[in-house]
Amino acid sequence: MVGGALSADWAPAFEAVPRSAFLPDLIWPWSMAAGKSVAISRADDPEAWQAYADADCPIVTQWDDGGHSGTEPGRVSTSSASMPSVVFRMLRDLDLRRGHRVLEIGTGTGWNAALLAHRVGPENVVTVEVDEAVSTAAREALERFGLGGGVVHGDGTAGYEQGAPYDRITVTCGLRSIPYTWVRQCRPGGVIVSPWGTHYSNGDAVARLEVARDGTSAAGRFTGPVEFMKLRSQRLPPVIHREYVPGSVADGEETSTSLTEEEFVGEPFSAHRFALGLRVPHCLQVVAEKRDGARPVWLYGLADRSWACVQFRDGEVARVWQHGGRRLWDEAETAYRWWDETGRPGHDRFGLTVTRDGQRAWLDDPANDWPL
Template sequence: MTTHEREGERPPLGRSLLESEAMTSDWAPTYEAVPRSAFLPVLIWPHDMETGRSVAVSKASDPATWQEYADSNVPIVTQWDDGEHSGMEPGDESTSSASMPSVVFSMLHDLDVQPGSRVLEVGTGTGWNAALLAHRLGSVNVVTVEVDEAVAASARAALERFGLRAKVVHGDGFRGHPEGAPYDRVIATCGLRSIPFAWVEQTRPGGVIVAPWGTHFSHQDAVARLVVSPDGEQASGLFTGPVEFMKLRSQRRPPVVHAEYVPGRVADGDETSTKITEEEFVREKFDAHRFALGLRVPDCCQVVAYKRDGARPVWFYGLSDRSWACAMFRDGAEARVWQGGPRRLWDEVEEAHRWWVGHGEPDHSRFGLTVTSDGHQAWLDKPSDRWPLTAA
């Protein structure tokens, strides 16, 4: 029995999750019974959402701080650089983590499990999410797939220690796990740029797929809640809100090499201007603007540079060719634009921006996604008004 149970109180974070409606009351007993701390390693790197930095905390040397972070609504990095990292300092790229509890329970709410539901999870991580599902549904009904062998082994051991022996599979979650199909629910705990049709095939008609999804336009994701059609030929549904997850390893985008797009001077590109202002265009991280542009301008990534001396360049790079564009926003002046390559990327971006504004600046929850064996289509408000997510 925990201290909070003895005192007849919910843990403070539990109360906060309920009050903010990130966690629904039906998940509260599971939250109290399955602490995140039971699935964290001795050395963790809690992520500061304000600064974007992670600092090492060791349970061995500072157990109080370690426990405080374990019980806080912050994401915690548990692996760097696909396991090639060592030491206390953060590595170059975070590659496994324990997500924010508010995000975990919000996605579990979207999953809408029912008694006896069979669930496939893609991205085991620490094993905490699988443990929560196993506590709610029974271990026999939960299969979780992890691509990293060491991470899978650690999660399996943590689940066994806790007495919730969900099936942990070391493998490529992009394939799902056909041996255990069909599933009533599929949930991914990694960011996707393509939802495999294999997941649709392995889900019962009427079943639900919950996955963080986005385009290569930015790192931003939104949680897609898709329902498999009665004939099993597609899965379709609305997004429930913005998130940002580590990407499925096979879908990470290689870094853009600027010199491969702009080998000479920017001024060598075709020059125009735009009346769109920096304030209109460069928005907060989780604003729907960037997500919407990614849906309307396929095969393109955006890089927003730091502002210096009153000027901020925003770059766009084609991912299927070497098209590029740069919009230079400058205080007190109309923005100048340069473009090069087969596509006129800024023209496409500006058209997408005006489309978004013209439709009332819709947030994530008005957008939807349909997945078929032929690919992905996005839509606004109505699935019938959908468009393909590939460049013409």
């Protein structure tokens, strides 16, 4: 079920609280064969439903903040049951011990909270969910296991002061900024584990932060790439292309680049895309589909209307157009060269520090940091 990642000490929890016990009758698992989310009803196809419940794949359980109806997938997935292998890796990063006090941000189906409760005791787990319907369904599922008392309907960015201090804080949604409130509510030496990334792409990574002895900051490295639904209050509003480029790319300043499509685009969850997000702040990258040997890649400034477009075409030098107060392509190319010259670091060489004043990223050592 967990892709060979499950360790012996966590096996009893995964056996005692199966993911299937926390899923609704209608689910939208990711189908590798179809390359998309597909609707599966337990009433109509119980065998397929159970197979997906047991599979190492993500399963959408809510679309469009609950405003969706019908069986076809909605526009935006807004609650889910994560891949079991990802769930385990994040639980492993927490380094839980019996009796640890744990705060979970993002209850979702309740399955992760049940795994936590099995490990540390139900009286030691508080889980906060912003969506009332999701929170109610999770509480009911947890109560069937005798674990429903710790579910709180509320805004997870505020944490849950009544239960603080916590030994561990774990987050089940993607963050762009880690609230300092969580640092304050986690004891010195405690651990915060959260998916984190930038608006540059959806390719996040798991940050494992340890709270400093004086309790004023938290810092640590990233442990590996992931993709999670974003915290609702930190979602990026839609970027409207015509508001940036009302005419054509010819309105921008044209140059060229020796970087190739393979070098710059890479894979969706590659370390260099993550690195570019760290080095090119307040920027969104959009990689278009490749057609007739050509692929445009757009960069949109999120603090102004600066934009850049690089057109990769098979067998030709890539053309670049830029416009606005920022030269976004120049920034992106400089960031790529920096990543290449520093040894093409993977996710685990990067780290994050959170203080009252904000967030700083770093490479190899917290002293080698820069603001985000």
